[in-house]
Amino acid sequence: MNGSVTISHDELQAWLVDRIAFYLDRPPENIDPTVELARYGIDSVYAISIISDIEDHLQVEVDVAEARKRETVTALTDYLLELTG
Amino acid sequence: MERQVPAELSPAHRIAADLDAYLGDPMDDEAGPFSYKAIVEAEERDEIPAGAVDAVRAWGFPAYLVPSRLGGRLTTLEELFFVTRGISRRSVTVAVMYGSGLLAVNPVWLWGSERQRATVADGLLRGDLACFGVSEADHGSDVMASESQADQEGDDLLLNGTKWPVGNATRGRFVTTYAKTGSRDFSLLLVDKRELAPDCWSVLPPVRTVGLRGHDLSGVMFMDARVPADCVIGRRGSGLVQTLKTLQITRTAIAALSVGTIDAVVRIGMEYSRHRTLYGTDIYHIPVIRDHLVKAHLDLLIAECVAIPVTRALTVAPGRLSLWSSIVKYFVPVMGEEVVANIGTVLAARGYLREGVAHGVFQKLQRDHAIASIFEGTTHVNLANVAGQLPFLIGSSDGEEAEDDQAEELLDDLFRWTRTPPTWEPDGRILQLTNEGLDEIGRRFEATAEEVLTAASTHAAPGVAAELKELIGGIAGLRAKLVAGIRAAEGDTSSVAALARARRYCEIHAMVSCMRTWLHNRRDFGGPFADGAWLVLCLQRLLQRTQPDTVLSEEFLPSLEEAMFRTFDERRWFSLLSLAEDDRPVRPSEE
Numbered sequence: 001m002n003g004s005v006t007i008s009h010d011e012l013q014a015w016l017v018d019r020i021a022f023y024l025d026r027p028p029e030n031i032d033p034t035v036e037l038a039r040y041g042i043d044s045v046y047a048i049s050i051i052s053d054i055e056d057h058l059q060v061e062v063d064v065a066e067a068r069k070r071e072t073v074t075a076l077t078d079y080l081l082e083l084t085g
Numbered sequence: 086m087e088r089q090v091p092a093e094l095s096p097a098h099r100i101a102a103d104l105d106a107y108l109g110d111p112m113d114d115e116a117g118p119f120s121y122k123a124i125v126e127a128e129e130r131d132e133i134p135a136g137a138v139d140a141v142r143a144w145g146f147p148a149y150l151v152p153s154r155l156g157g158r159l160t161t162l163e164e165l166f167f168v169t170r171g172i173s174r175r176s177v178t179v180a181v182m183y184g185s186g187l188l189a190v191n192p193v194w195l196w197g198s199e200r201q202r203a204t205v206a207d208g209l210l211r212g213d214l215a216c217f218g219v220s221e222a223d224h225g226s227d228v229m230a231s232e233s234q235a236d237q238e239g240d241d242l243l244l245n246g247t248k249w250p251v252g253n254a255t256r257g258r259f260v261t262t263y264a265k266t267g268s269r270d271f272s273l274l275l276v277d278k279r280e281l282a283p284d285c286w287s288v289l290p291p292v293r294t295v296g297l298r299g300h301d302l303s304g305v306m307f308m309d310a311r312v313p314a315d316c317v318i319g320r321r322g323s324g325l326v327q328t329l330k331t332l333q334i335t336r337t338a339i340a341a342l343s344v345g346t347i348d349a350v351v352r353i354g355m356e357y358s359r360h361r362t363l364y365g366t367d368i369y370h371i372p373v374i375r376d377h378l379v380k381a382h383l384d385l386l387i388a389e390c391v392a393i394p395v396t397r398a399l400t401v402a403p404g405r406l407s408l409w410s411s412i413v414k415y416f417v418p419v420m421g422e423e424v425v426a427n428i429g430t431v432l433a434a435r436g437y438l439r440e441g442v443a444h445g446v447f448q449k450l451q452r453d454h455a456i457a458s459i460f461e462g463t464t465h466v467n468l469a470n471v472a473g474q475l476p477f478l479i480g481s482s483d484g485e486e487a488e489d490d491q492a493e494e495l496l497d498d499l500f501r502w503t504r505t506p507p508t509w510e511p512d513g514r515i516l517q518l519t520n521e522g523l524d525e526i527g528r529r530f531e532a533t534a535e536e537v538l539t540a541a542s543t544h545a546a547p548g549v550a551a552e553l554k555e556l557i558g559g560i561a562g563l564r565a566k567l568v569a570g571i572r573a574a575e576g577d578t579s580s581v582a583a584l585a586r587a588r589r590y591c592e593i594h595a596m597v598s599c600m601r602t603w604l605h606n607r608r609d610f611g612g613p614f615a616d617g618a619w620l621v622l623c624l625q626r627l628l629q630r631t632q633p634d635t636v637l638s639e640e641f642l643p644s645l646e647e648a649m650f651r652t653f654d655e656r657r658w659f660s661l662l663s664l665a666e667d668d669r670p671v672r673p674s675e676e
């Protein structure tokens with residue numbers, strides 16, 4: 001399915017960092033997009049919440065298993081950009 | 086020789102001594118509502134002794150739940166830990182009543198608006214209680230499955246759901262309620278019963294429990310309860326992360342229930358062993374009885390080494406609490422249960438009676454203490470938290486680990502009893518869900534070992550250095566095996582084997598904590614403490630968990646026993662402090 005929203009890499013990454021910062025209750029500037037999300041404690045429960053947020057925001061369907069193979073914000077951003085084409 | 090001015094202990098020690106003197110000696114029948122006599126008699130009626138709560142209030146305990154900036158006396162978690170230890174050696178029930186209240190109001194201190202903070206601070210200082218409603222009958226540890234829900238209706242929220250079992254649910258005025266506020270989001274709501282319409286909520290009947298009898302364990306039910314939308318604490322949707330962070334503080338404080346209980350049962354065990362005469366002499370002369378008492382006393386010293394630095398971490402290294410609080414919450418309550426069981430064997434029949442020795446309070450202490458390993462995350466849940474972080478604790482720390490001298494400074498702040506931790510300025514965002522691989526206690530094992538061996542070779546009593554060298558060699562072996570095991574497990578963090586690795590990690594953390602406690606306090610304490618014999622004994626005691634054949638060095642026992650008996654005779658707290666040179670370090674005087 002094609003995304004109905006066009007979004008730049010930087011915009012999408014900033015949005016993702018913001019969501020993750022919200023779930024972790026910490027300032028977004030303390031989140032390094034190249035660090036594995038598991039290191040921050042984004043466990044499976046939060047992963048589902050974040051993927052649902054992404055689906056709402058980008059209006060795309062995301063395969064949970066595929067998305068969870070992307071371990072960092074950067075990798076996840078690249079993957080989502082591919083999806084939205 | 087240069088004459089040093091003796092250093093002064095942190096204020097927690099003075100505050101605790103003050104409370105202790107105020108409440109009186111629990112073994113003394115005339116000590117009022119906190120005598121074991123009154124406590125046992127009241128429990129037989131499912132009550133807390135008349136006047137007990139009033140006495141604690143009159144001393145000012147409720148003010149220790151309110152940060153100093155908001156008009157209370159809560160400045161450091163170390164102080165709260167010490168007063169809770171003092172109450173717990175008499176009545177864990179009273180400590181839990183206030184502890185459950187602290188759990189409920191911490192989110193308000195950490196994320197609440199100024200108005201919420203002021204309302205709750207004012208209520209608490211006037212004696213109101215609070216309760217934390219997270220659990221639901223059908224969901225227990227699985228808080229993501231909670232069904233309670235708060236739906237937007239105009240400017241308000243409509244709250245529905247039943248929280249059970251909840252401490253203080255009936256008597257509490259404030260109910261911090263964990264509820265769904267979106268399809269997958271939870272929030273914490275500050276519900277003030279006084280502001281609710283009468284027909285939209287009710288309390289559930291008292292729950293009959295094994296211990297903590299007299300504690301208000303019940304529940305609360307909301308039926309279309311209309312609450313203002315601004316009762317949400319902090320940002321809407323952050324209830325889960327808030328709950329996980331809040332628990333880090335009270336999990337650490339729960340160790341005080343265990344240390345207080347250990348102090349009480351060791352005292353009762355010693356009293357009994359010196360008065361019980363068999364075969365013509367007191368039973369302390371029976372080797373296995375002496376062994377139980379000496380080991381229980383060592384366990385208390387170990388618990389101090391493990392718990393106290395983590396209480397200080399709240400204001401010294403708050404970002405490390407996710408790991409350290411779970412280590413403390415697993416380790417100290419489980420050790421407390423072992424001590425209680427062992428002292429039970431010393432008392433034999435007298436441990437099974439609800440009368441007689443110390444008015445039969447032993448069985449009550451045992452039943453009350455059993456809660457410590459259950460609530461605020463069971464033993465398994467805390468080990469699972471530790472297990473989840475292990476893969477990050479062995480990899481490279483990517484230069485994020487503090488520089489050596491910074492780490493040494495941090496460790497001095499954590500472990501040195503004469504340093505006063507900074508005042509707590511509550512801010513939820515400085516607590517973290519994980520340590521991100523950082524652990525200055527566990528990861529600096531090699532540096533710690535080296536420092537201990539260097540210091541021991543010049544400053545310890547004869548024989549101590551050689552013994553430490555051998556013990557530390559053994560611990561290094563255990564640690565290498567653990568690290569290899571974590572690597573080989575390739576990210577498995579939830580199997581039984583993963584929990585076993587977490588347990589081993591906690592044991593090694595405890596050993597390092599003992600070493601650090603010696604290193605950072607030996608100059609201030611002097612005396613037998615500085616000799617380091619106790620450190621040898623504590624490490625041997627901890628090694629018995631993995632190598633049950635480890636024996637305690639007989640030659641080091643007499644100085645430990647001397648301190649133990651002197652403390653007992655003087656009716657003071659069992660503590661590492663009893664090993665310090667006379668009048669060192671100085672106890673701070675009234676300000």
Ligand SMILES: Cc1cc2nc3c(=O)[nH]c(=O)nc-3n(C[C@H](O)[C@H](O)[C@H](O)COP(=O)(O)OP(=O)(O)OC[C@H]3O[C@@H](n4cnc5c(N)ncnc54)[C@H](O)[C@@H]3O)c2cc1C
Nearest residue numbers: 185217218219220225226250251252460461463465466469
């Ligand atoms: C005296 C008392 C006071 C209480 N006070 C309060 C209160 O004030 N507020 C409140 O909200 N609740 C309170 N509780 C409830 C208490 O917090 C829960 O009992 C506790 O969270 C455990 O839930 P559970 O008993 O339903 O066990 P369950 O969650 O049903 O657990 C069953 C078993 O599964 C294990 N388990 C669960 N999750 C995991 C995991 N992730 N990994 C490994 N093993 C796991 C557990 O260790 C346990 O052995 C209180 C309970 C008591 C007895």
